[in-house]
Amino acid sequence: MSEYEKVLLKNVGKPNSRQLATYVEGGGYSGAKRALEHTPDDVIDVVKRANLRGRGGAGFPAGVKWTFLPKDREVTYLCVNADESEPPTFSNRVLMEEDPHQLLEGILIAGYATQATVAYLYMRAEFTEQYHIMQKAIDEAYEAGYFGKNILNSGYSLECYIHRGAGAYVCGEETGLIESLEGKRGWPRIKPPFPAIQGAFGKPTVVNNVETLANLPHIVNRGADWFLGIGPEGSSGPKLFCISGAVKKPGCYEGAMDFSVRELIESDRFGGGMRDGLKVKAVMPGGISMGILTADELDMKMDFSDPAKYGLLGLGTASAIVIDDRTDIRQVLRNVARFFAHESCGQCTQCREGTSWMYKMTNRVERGLGRMQDIELLGEIPAKMGMMPGLSICGLSDGAAFAISTIVEKFRSELEDYVRNENDDAVRIALEIAN
Amino acid sequence: MAWKAIDRVNAPAEESPSLSEPLKEKIRGFFDRYPTKRAVLIPALHMIQDDHGYVGWKAMEEVAELLEITPSDVFDTVSFYSHFWTHPKGEKVVMACRSISCDLLGADRVLDECKKVLGIGDHETTPDGKYSLMTEECLAACDHGPCLMINEKMHKCVDPANVRKILEDDANDKLDIPRSNLYDGANRTSA
Amino acid sequence: MAKIILNNQEVETREGIPVLQAALEAGLNVPHYCYHPGLSVVASCRLCLMEMKMPHPKTGELGWAPKLMPSCQTPVRDGMEVRFDSDKVHENQERCMEFFLLNHPLDCPVCDQAGECHLQDYSYHFGKSESRMVDQKHVTPKKDVGPRTLLYSDRCVMCSRCVRFCDEVAGTGELCITNRGSKAEIDAFPGKPLANPMQGNVVDICPVGCLLDKDFLFQQRVWFLKSADSICTGCSTGCSIRIDQNEDHVHRLKPRFNPRVNQWWMCDEGRFGFKYIHDKNRLTRLKLRRGESFESLRWESLAETVRYRFEDVAKKQSDKKIAVVLSPFMACEEAWLLVKTIREVAPEATLVLGPVPTVEQDERFPVGATNGDTKFIIRKEKCPNRNGIELIIKHFGGNTETFDAFVEQAGAGEFAAAWISGGYPTEWVSKDFAKAAGKIPFKVVHDLFGSALTDEATLVIPACSFAERDGTFVNATGVVQPFARAIKPPQGCKRDGQFFYELAELEGLYQSPTVLGMMAAEIDEFKEVYVPPQLPEHQH
Structure with a gap:
């Protein structure tokens, strides 16, 4: 640093x-x-x-x-x-x-x-x-x-x-x-x-x-x-980093692109560590579109090249939301899905329909009414949208895809645990009412 | 017809305000800024909403005429953006941020408190016409979540316990900085 | 010209056209909603995506690009290689179909589009039978968007064709898209509904059952309809149309693609102007005057009666004239046969072109278009064949008169006999004309509806409407176009071509191409008849 x-x-x-x-x-x-x-x-x-x-x-x-x-x-x-x-x-x-x-x-x-x-x-x-x-x-x-x-x-x-x-x-x-x-x-x-x-x-x-x-x-x-001369090759120059969520000093900081997510959270120059003795559960380090990191992936460097190695879309806006260990991952998933469903412009089919379908599912999953198929679908749908595979006009759906698919992939066992412990009858009744 | 269909053949029954001449003049003042008149549409809609509190059918029709586009072009644009409303809202519009940062910092409790204090739900207006309540995807103040915006004034780090105090404060929408002469500096080319 | 490799086969096509168009022309069934050759490309439905070979960014070696490409937005370049038959392409199509149907109400049993719906067809060919969405569907409202058009938002696939049609072809821009994301809908500004005189086209180009024609609503299941290729008689543009009928009842007219005349479009005046065909007041009896009243005449006696009577007048009243008034609603073949017949028995007969119904001016589209950027014209001349009839009159030559001069001379008692063909869909006999015609002792009136003229006629011949006839029209720009019959004439009527054929003492059944061949041997203009190319099977 x-x-x-x-x-x-x-x-x-x-x-x-x-x-x-x-x-x-x-x-x-x-x-x-x-x-x-x-x-x-x-x-x-x-x-x-x-x-x-x-x-x-x-x-x-x-x-x-x-x-x-x-x-x-x-x-x-x-x-x-x-x-x-x-x-x-x-x-x-x-x-x-x-x-x-x-x-x-x-x-x-x-x-x-x-x-x-x-x-x-x-x-x-x-x-x-x-x-x-x-x-x-x-x-x-x-x-x-x-x-x-x-x-x-x-x-x-x-x-x-x-x-x-x-x-x-x-x-x-x-x-x-x-x-x-x-x-x-x-x-x-x-x-x-x-x-x-x-x-x-x-x-x-x-x-x-x-x-x-x-x-x-x-x-x-x-x-x-x-x-x-500032920062590593390919990611040079001063950069602004935002950090918010469960840290002591949320804010906007300037630095070279030569430190890790862990340092962004822990360093006194930036986040100043976790507040109230909380632990890191996950971080979305580049804006929600870029995808999520688990607590084991905090060594990712905040530069232009490292995020891809962690399955993220990119550095994005270099703005991290730090999610603490008390947070239910379903809440994060639903929040992110809602954002993209709300903001999809409605032009390309995959993005228009995919984001709103995913929001419906994540919303239900958060309410304790998820099915294993939902988890499967939430893994599958994002893979089939986005500009990168050529399926949409702009990158919004790539953002939605990375945000949701990385959460589902990296927190699959937690999501599955929730679903496994649900009352099957409640799920069935809820779906019957919906249709 | 035996089934319900939204009527687009007849003009809407509800009354809505017209553009005043000074407002039209203000809009025309923006013509030099852009190579097309249509590009003045979004600034114009902001001015209309600033003046009328919303963008009604009549205003849409009149601004279309002013900018030489069709009313449907205006309807199309107005409806795309979540910050234009086509029906009257309260004097003060409360926007509760629900982005990921605010959400994880308790935005739902702030929103619930707003609903309780105002006695209305999301996208509703109090009977006295004073407040409307809305949610917002991100107010870009994630370092100070949860956030509330009341008209132009941002309230940061809102504690649910303080919501009542904030909402009862008459000056809760007053900016601490001088407000620019909104949209008046149109013709600055000679400066 | 360009050669491309399409699904591993070399195909000849045209440089610069969309690859999708080239693929459709090559007979491929490439699913697509937003693409329409008559509208701008938006590439938003993402259904026509293909794989394309591109040079590798580093090695320059040609290989299949990792990204799918919208084939509607990619122009044909000589030597390019694309494919639509890969798993990747099929997977996208299948996925898209699932997305399109997520919130679709699946109300095909009550939907007019069923049977000609591209949601049905594509989901059969490219989709899956089940939706995996178990949550509640969005329900969007029905809208009354115009005097002739209904919009069922919940069936919409957001292809935006209708919006682009109103913006780019009609130039009136009544339709718009409102809201965004999965809440996006097609809409019109309240009080400013679809009002353009071409609004029927939005129903045609809607690939699903979202935009529907009020006139056709719940009238027929489309699989009961049988079609014939005809020409619209509403104005002298002469749009290529398809007449859809069931059990000799015409239910709707649809435009046919014709690159020289109407492209993909037709106007509402033409589209909905066919109702007179089934008017119960149509003349359906061949009748001959006996004193004050009429008695029925057998069709078999018509030729003899007509030829004998005209010949008789020509011989016995040589100081007076005989007129043949030809209607601009007649087919060229009918007019030719008629003139040929009358001139045989009365060589001096005067040929007259009947009144040409005309309004003030042509209507050009998009509204405000000038010559260069005009995409469609509704012409001021409200009949299909003035040009054709004039060709016939010019060909036969001899005595000719304008209609006005004929009326004047007839009023002065100069005519002893006249054949008057009408066939106008609306009242056409002016008071002056009726009065003048009263001075013609022997009148054969051939018309669709009764009038002052038929009341006083010697012989009344019931005419057939365009849907019951076949022949050739020559449109305003001189294009010679054949049209086919769609339905049988009403009971009591005989197809005009047929009795004209018999009048001319020709043997057998009237076939318009046979007569056209005879005409073409005499008149150069009929040597070249224009039949528009068929649209590729999977184009819509």
Whole structure:
């Protein structure tokens, strides 16, 4: 667990950290100024060299994403993904609430690098205070000339608008976000064409996550080598980690991607250990979509490559929910299944029907009315959905599949024990009533 | 017809508010922000809901006209998002988070307490029209679960024992920070 | 042209079309709901997934990609290899069918779609017989979404074809999707129901029993229906249609795919405009005037009577004229036989095209479309064969008149005899015409319904409706299209083609292709008749 000078959260807790003056005083907007003195390609180059991997969940290198934009484009849109809806993730909230100008500077740098004309900051509707904070910061930034026409006399112009979502997890998927930006239901689009070629309003579009953009001022200021020097190869740079659940210090922390889930829970730098003498039963370390770890799997490293070795979908949002040993796994299973049933957009058959079927079953299982077949089905259905096997348009169903299948696989004996001890007559009667 | 079918042929009988001219003007103020008028729909719906408390049939029809789309396009979008409601809600909408973190920290006890104090169930409104109760998938404040949101105000680390106190506090939906002039900063291109 | 390998066999197809389309054209039964060749591709039903060979990202070696690909969304590229016959593909199809039926009410016994339902067919071919869901099903409501259309949400598979039709073809966008996830439904805005004049198509393209035609609701089990390929007579577009009948009663009209004319669609005016066929007021008696009243005439005597009487007038009243008024509802063959007959006995007979019912203007779809982006036109000319009749008149030449001039001259007493064919579905005899016709001493009136004209006629011949006839129409753009008969004429009537055939003193039974052959020998335009290609068996 290496130490380095904190950058992403360095202003958190400072008095008036939301104000432009405070931000500028601490060296803010110097990265943007420096970027504007170089060519956009120079900026893309440094971000590519830093191998800044997207912080939104998929981990795709941001610099590479930018190079997919067609060379002869006239209009480019930048969409900032602040639709943070993956339970239990709240790092974007912290970034926007505590240091809005860091994000705005990142937007300006990304906008310049991609030669975007308009940046839309897509914020989920549940961000209410954060919306007012960001709007105030944008107003300040406009006044100081960081947005608008001819920014800092560079000849580059960028408008920045907040576009608020309205309560739909799927709008965090980049094409769902674009549809929502266009005023439609957030049904993810079929690809190709990819957003870089035909995105918002049919024009080349880049969608980047808040935390990804918050890294840009630091990369521009400190260089790619600084970034590559933090954390292991392939997972370099500062990263935010969220931890919640049964720990002493739930919260959002910054670190390199070089420690384990165990350290995330136990270290005083992060979770500070389990509270009230509880023991770890399970952890969902990357947001619920990534899947679950048992107490025996806490050595998993919080980086981009290790989660796959533990049967997880990926690092995701690096936000862990720590589940203690008093918790009934059926409650976790039902909660997760309900989330995906509620948030499935309804477009692809497997996801629309599969998530709601699984919710019905998990709900019944939690009420003590499960059958062995339900456990079988809960193992089988997730294997037959998702974008990875090509069965759906977006990754939401992969998330549902990993969340539910890993719980069922890794806690199968506990689930089976519950079912075995049930009253068969009660199950039979309940099912008869249902039909 | 001998069986029950939802009537879409006739206009709904219930009354719902129209868009005022200032509200329309506010919506038009957003036209410069996007290359299409349709893209103004979601901001417009937020403005309407902020003003009317909900997005009624009439408002949907009128905003469709304003944005040159069909009323069904508006209905489609409105119904997709869980934060728009097509029927009146209470003055204050209480949203109880039920995401995994809040759930494991006792969100169900908080929700039960809300139901008890308000005397209503999920998705219901008190007879005096003051409160509506809803559940929410995740409020992105998992470090402070269980959470309650009352209109725009977030209440963190809610103890079921404190729910009554929170709900009885008149200022329970007042933000601690200055509220931006919601959606007024539309034309900033000249700045 | 492109060659692809489909299920291990080389298939010739067209570059750039969806692989699904190529597979259907190659005769494969690839299940699909959301794909429709006339609508945009959404690739959401996930039923048509296939395996495709792709280069390995590292080695570049061709091999089956681990992911399934939507065949509707993948364009044909020369040399590509795909397959639909693998376990992986079959497993997905089976799984999808289970998902589609999870919340389906299985009310086939009372569902109009039963028998032509792609939930039934696909679940038979690709699904399992039992659902493994034991929990309560979602119940979604029935909706009255339009004057002609009912929506049973609980049978919906969310293919969104109907929504896309209203957006992309009709251009009126009445239907939408509401809610999300498994609660998603098709809906219309209250008070803004389906109102476009093409709404019947949403019922056709609905692959299941969700959207239903109120007119056809509970009328027939579809397996009792027998079909004939016909042409719609509602306007001069001349849509290819299928007439569905049982026991000589027409129950519905459905559009047939015709790439040169109507694509997959037809309008409601045409679709529901057939009811006059079974009107009880139709003329069904061949009758001849004797003084003030009529008496029945045997069909066997018709030819002789007509030929004799016209010849007689031509000879004895050579100072006066004889008219043949041809209706734009007649088939080319019928008109040709009639003119041939009359001109044989009265060579100077004047040929007249009857009134062409016309409204103000064409209706183009999508609404607001201009020439380039028009997908469908309801034409202002409300008859099927003005072009064809004009061809016949031009071919025979000699004396011709416009209808207006004919009425004027008849009113002035210039005509001694006239053959007047009607066959219009609605009243067509104007007061002026009736008055003028009163001045024609000898009149043969051939029509569907009684009128001032038939009251005064010398000879009344009951006509048949299009469903009872066969022949050829020439549509507004000059496409020559044959149509077949679907039902027997009502008792008392005789198929028009048949008595015209006898009138022309031809032996045997009237067969429209035979007559068409005779016409084609004389008139170039009839050499080429357009019969649209059949849709691939498994396309819908």
